[in-house]
Amino acid sequence: FMNKALKNILILILFLLTLIFIFTSLHVPLSQDEGVFLSISRAVSNGHLPYIDYFDHKPPLIYLLLILPLKLINSNFIFYRLLALFINLLTSFFVFKIAENYKKNIGLLAAVSYLFLVYIFEGYYLISEPFLALFLSASFYLIIKSKNNYNFILSGILASFAVLTKQPAFISVLALVFIAYRNNKKLENFMYFILGVISPLIFLSIYLVFSGMLDIFIEQVLTSNFYYPAMPITLVLLKSLNLIYQSWYFWIFVIYFAFVVKQKDKILLLLMLLLPTMTYLVRDYAHYWIQSMPFVAVCFSLGSDYFAAKYKKLSVAILVVFLLTSIPTVKWFFWMYINTWKAQSVEQQEATEYVKFLDGDYIFAENRFTPFYFSSSKKNISRFLYITEITDHYGASQDVISKLDMKDKLIVLWPNDGIVYSRGIENKIKDKFNKVKSYDKLNMDVYINY
Structure with a gap:
């Protein structure tokens, strides 16, 4: 549908803007969350126990995921920025595959869109959310594409890994359970998916029981989060509005896709995009939104493709406005690089x-x-x-x-x-x-x- 030249121009623009974001953010110093995750991960690799020897209210998988990188690379911050980039590139591959499954020749646009969005939403940090997006997008792709029972087990395991990376993934996994049930006429496939979901949770539960850590795990990972007061909704909304402004171009085509485009299995993408949003309004952290970004990118690529087929001139005009409104965002990244990140x-x-x-x-x-x-x-x-x-x-x-x-x-x-x-x-x-x-x-x- 979309004029090939227009689509290629859009891909090139997003790619160049993303390169700017990647280059400047390579110099972001290690953050508080990264310091905690890396410290606990190193301690775990040396035989210490999370939750007992170190307090934290995150699930344990993030510590295990970082053990191998810790063994391979040193403490120079730039290696962890490159690792975050690698995770984001892996996720963009699954975004590409999901988009291509919905419509041919839009996968590259979706993949580049994800990379653009994830850097707007602080995906340069090596924290839980980039891993979360990877597990959810990979699990979703395997559900909608696979016919092999083993792939359904793998999809379930990946969904479980998402929950074991960060608690809000539970909402997305509920959506994946619905999608796995709805998309497969064979009950056997659905049961394989459920087996994949519960297997890591069962192994973790057995370990926690026999190590005597079950009570302290429940207290820290589940109960303790309720002691963290929600921020005033006005502050959260102000930060959210700023993020939406920086990414408005994508949201208008997501809205167009949601309300206008007739697309088979559209509801599956919208469920993965919308269900977790209630958790993003608790605190004003941009990286919370990364959980939805793979599906924002796919919905955007579909919406913009169909829109350009009907309104080519208007699509060009909107793209020009997007370019103009992206100038402050680019300036911000350069300003932070020159005046803050590099020096820090x-x-x-x-x-x-x-x-x-x-x-x-x-x-x-x-x-x-x-x-x-x-x-x-x-x-x-x-x-x-x-x-x-x-x-x-x-x-x-x-x-x-x-x-x-x-x-x-x-x-x-x-x-x-x-x-x-x-x-x-x-x-x-x-x-x-x-x-x-x-x-x-x-x-x-x-x-x-x-």
């Missing part, structure tokens, strides 16, 4: 080397400096790697304050911009510790107690 990543590497060779075996880092637990190879003083409303429900601040007095030659990394969660910990540090180094780009001071 360089300073993070310098600080890593400085802290690594400081005389001291133990370290405590404020939330935003959790990557230093991983990169410095120092021992943490508490099983709480970060202090939030969730961990404070379990006495994290008091635990840290008490242990600040118990360790000799302790290194503390603390913000110098006044933006901290625990004033009690800050007062203790400033009263008992000596500041020996400052990193202005990171807004970080280094303290020691010797």
Whole structure:
């Protein structure tokens, strides 16, 4: 339908914009979540137990997924940005296959669209959501395409992996269960899918029971998340509106696809796109939206293809407007690269080397400096790697304050911009510790107690 030249121009534009996003974001320093995941992953590879030795309210698969990369690559942040890119490219392959299954010759547009969108929604971080999108898109593709029983088992396993990567995937997996049932007349295929879903969960449950970790797992991974207060909906909506503005071009064709285009099995894509959105409005984190992005990309490619067939001139006009409105987004990526990301990543590497060779075996880092637990190879003083409303429900601040007095030659990394969660910990540090180094780009001071 879509004029071939117009489609190729659109693909080229999205590809070039995505290259800009990829290049600039390669210099994003390691984040809080990455620091926690990498630290716990390394500890697990050394025989420690998550949830017991380290508190976290995420399912365990993310730690296991990062063990092999930790063995193969060093602590340089750029390798983890490249790994995130690799995961995103894998997901774009399944987006391509899904789109081609719906309509020939739109797969490349869908794949490039996904890469564009995932970088708008912070997919450059090596966190749960890029893995989540990979598992969900691969599972969905196997369901709609396969006739082989073993592929249905694999699809179910991938769906289970999504849940074991992050809890909100449960909603998408419910949609996959419906799709597996609806799309297969053979009950046998559906049962193979269910077998795949429950198998990893059964193995995990058996391990948790025999290791005595079941209660603490349920408490941290399920119950503790309810101690995290929802953000004011106005703040979440403001952030969401900004994200929608940056990606409006895709949403208008998704809407067109949803309400106008007659497409077989359209409901399956819309279910995967829409069902999880209720979880995105709890907090103003852009990366939450990545869970839906593979299906946004496919719906967009279908919608824009059909729209261009009927309204070619209007399609060109909308594309021109998209180009103009993308200029601020491109400028933002370049501004962040030049003024923030590049300088912070360089300073993070310098600080890593400085802290690594400081005389001291133990370290405590404020939330935003959790990557230093991983990169410095120092021992943490508490099983709480970060202090939030969730961990404070379990006495994290008091635990840290008490242990600040118990360790000799302790290194503390603390913000110098006044933006901290625990004033009690800050007062203790400033009263008992000596500041020996400052990193202005990171807004970080280094303290020691010797």
